[in-house]
């Protein structure tokens with residue numbers, strides 16, 4: 001199992017546990033969100049009057065943060081830098097888990113590499129916002145800062161591997177494909193890789209218990225996902241419908 005079997009075993013087990021919490025936790029949260037009643041008709045107006053309109057609104061909100069754009073331009077810039085870079089980085093990282101590497105992932109490689117810099121700049125901007133804007137500092141909890149520091153740690157350790165002290169990426173891929181196929185392979189033991197992977201595991205473990213849930217959560221936000229049609233169609237909450245049914249029975 002290579003030169004450091006203990007390290008390989010620790011990270012292999014860590015990643016099985018982290019993935020189970022990440023995937024199981026998010027699935028459970030989505031199940032909870034889907035079952036939570038939304039008794040009131042409260043789309044933020046002006047809102048679309050058709051289902052297709054809502055899909056379009058959601059698309060603009062999720063990819064371009066439309067409401068943040070309307071609210072605050074400079075936070076929008078840092079939020080976009082952070083999230084758009086994250087997309088590129090994640091697409092670029094797919095090469096560690098998929099063999100052969102899909103064309104889209106190959107095409108993303110050169111951009112994904114520099115997305116590391118914009119990712120860190122975005123996270124720094126969002127951190128500065130929490131530290132220097134009094135009304136944001138007032139509502140910031142320790143976890144808000146720690147979350148950004150965790151992302152900075154992931155980004156900076158990533159940059160160190162890509163631009164400063166390269167690691168055995170072929171070995172990294174073999175390790176992760178080995179985890180997926182239950183045929184463990186040794187993990188390269190470069191310190192920057194171990195820091196990177198340790199922080200990524202932490203990210204996966206806290207995801208289902210933290211504000212990071214805004215990613216799946218946005219789709220369940222009644223102010224964003226409702227059609228503005230209370231004049232055409234009477235809005236009745238599910239529990240009220242049930243009451244009506246019982247009363248008329």
Ligand code: HEM
Nearest residue numbers: 089092096112113116154155158159161162167169172200
């Ligand atoms: C298990 C998951 C992950 C593995 C195996 C992994 C592994 C790696 C490796 C080997 C590199 C160096 C690439 C090179 O030398 O060309 C790297 C770079 C990087 N990683 Fe990760 N990483 C993971 C998850 C993440 C996540 C979730 C993020 C962001 C939140 C991230 C952000 C970065 C960044 C910004 C870089 C530098 C730019 C780049 O080369 O893409 N990584 N990662």
